Amino acid sequence: MLAYLAENLPTIIGAGIVVAVLALIGVKLVRDHRRHRGGCACGCDGCPNAGACHPK
């Protein structure tokens, strides 16, 4: 087992990083969805109609 891990360590670390990045993206997308930040390409901070997506 240890030998297998040692042999594939770069792959395991690399795959772990990819999985972690994907997990973070997933969390961000879910959080944005809950905050009604639906992923439009203009950003919400300066949007004149942000209130329509984020009612107080």
Place this chain on the structure above:
Amino acid sequence: MDIRIALAGNPNCGKTTLFNDLTGSAQYVGNWPGVTVERKEGRLKGRRDVVIEDLPGIYSLSPYTLEEVVARGYLVKERPDAILNIVDGTNIERNLYLTTQLMELGIPVVVAVNMMDLVQKNGDAISLDKLGQMLGCEVVTMSALKGQGSVEAALRAVKAAQEKKEAALPNVFTGSVERAIAHIEESIAEVVDKRSLRWHAVKLFERDRKEREALDLSPALKERLEAHIAKCEEELDDDAESIITNQRYAYIRRVVERAVRKRAAGHALTASDRIDRVVTNRLLALPIFAAVMAFVYWVSISTVGDWVTGWTNDVLFGEMICGNLRAFMEGAGCAPWLTGLVADGIVGGVGSVIGFVPQMLILFLMLSILEDVGYMARVAFIMDRIFRKFGLSGKSFIPMLISSGCGVPGVMASRTIENDRDRKMTVMTTCFIPCGAKMPIIGLFAGALFGGSGLVATSAYFIGVAAVILSGILLKKTKLFAGDPAPFVMELPAYHVPAAANVLRSTWERGWSFIKRAGTVILASAVILWFLQSFGVVDGALQMVEDNNTSLLAAIGNVVAPLFAPLGFGSWKAAVATFTGLIAKENVVGTFGVLYGFAEVAEDGAEIWSLLAQDFTQLTAYSFMIFNLLCAPCFAAMGAIKREMNSAKWTFTAIGYMCGFAYAASLIVYQLGMLLHGGGFTVGTAAAVLALAALVYLVVRKNRHGRAAGAATSVRAASLE
């Protein structure tokens, strides 16, 4: 306790610029009506106890437009502690109309005369003392754009709020009107807030529908009020609303005569007037607009944009990131599948999209400059003349201007259109204008198959405009959308040197949002796509495949690909790219990046998109581009359409219409293009001819449901000068 200061004023008088300056916010500043649809809140810099409210620009407190309803609702119901009334000094007569109404609310008012630098430049002079005396409130000057006097004006408003110093009621009304209003005041004194008694009385005199509904007066009282109003109308031989308007303007004329010294009449035209004589000329306006947009797209796609994007693709992503990353991972002993996933999937997918950021930034920068300098406001005016002929109002062009950045706020901006049919039609057509996310598709095909042609990129914009106009014509002839276009009133701001902060902020926000999406949605899509195109069922088992034509993704894509065969791009890769574009339009390019091995090609130093060019001819590429520009927008925009339509039926109608229109346009272009290139007359050609005939019929047929197009007369545009 917080002190709330409301910024109120006419559209485009500098409220949002002032708001950004006072609060340090980065709200979008635009010089056309409808930019601020909702009120915005921020805290005064250095005074956390002061809340600044940016209200939508309004001409009056009548409830005719959404902006007026929002502003009036806030001022009357929530009553801020003070109003900072921004008055455009170059248009003082019209701006004071709102001021006379604000004074009646019984809220402390400070008038801030903005653009004083322009007033002085025009040779005019405003006496603040006389203006303050006549209006009965404090008057200050400022230049919001230069940030001069802004904080002082806000602090004066704070002081007025603390002192609860209500504005003295100016003597606006005379004779029988004043008597009638006094009678109404007497009658309603017990049912309304006494502080705004005058405002309620004037609104009731005007027979303001919303005010009558809100007060719910007894029938006997209504009858009594009506008697006062009718008597006054009879005496002055006019309707109540006109009487109030006329008396307000008569009062304003008296104020201006005393407080404003205008340069002698007959003075020479200003620089803005002279420019407008050319750029809004009936014959020259459209060719100039076409030339300006062609220049903008040519610069951003073909010249500067192409060089920078070329460097980003070839050097930054191709050599520096992808090449080194692959070498590093292989050297570190990572499994080939992981190296493939990271280099071909993630870097290939995300890199291909990010590669277009420079072109996009240059495009946005140039569009922002055109906006800020005041040219885009002229375009709305120019387009109003054209749109009106086809039954659409120029107001529909405002969402389209916004859509050139992103379709979502564009769709939402349609809510400023009062006419429900026009609003729905605008929602259905506004996404035809290529948004920022469609830029990579345009850049990709213009670069890969048309040698970076600026003409192809420009045509993409005008295909969107043509789709809007054609849709306007044919939809207006249907029962669902028939009717006269709504009147469109807008001011043409004086041309000015663009404010660097506004332009850069607007460009950066759009670009940064694009980069963020590439790092999230596009990255996740790229990973999924890479797995689906790298694995397939071989000998009954799921395993990695060498050729992605045998992959799972190919199997899925081949199911839907025949649908697009009549349009010339019936390959599974093009079909998959079209569908992944629904997640985000830039994903079309990301998908090609994964499927055509962006990273590998780049590493070889070969032309990045040469493999793509092998699968597409110029004609199929153009057909693909048209379809993807016009078909259903991304899910976020579809969500916005659903919200604005507030009906599943209308949402499906809108998306179905877009897809149908895109399919027909693409079919006509591809099939007739094939015919012209000697492809022979096929079933597809017959279908295209039929589609073209149907389109021509729908456009030229007689309008049986409404007045003849072009009959509307209420185009009004007022120059600030």
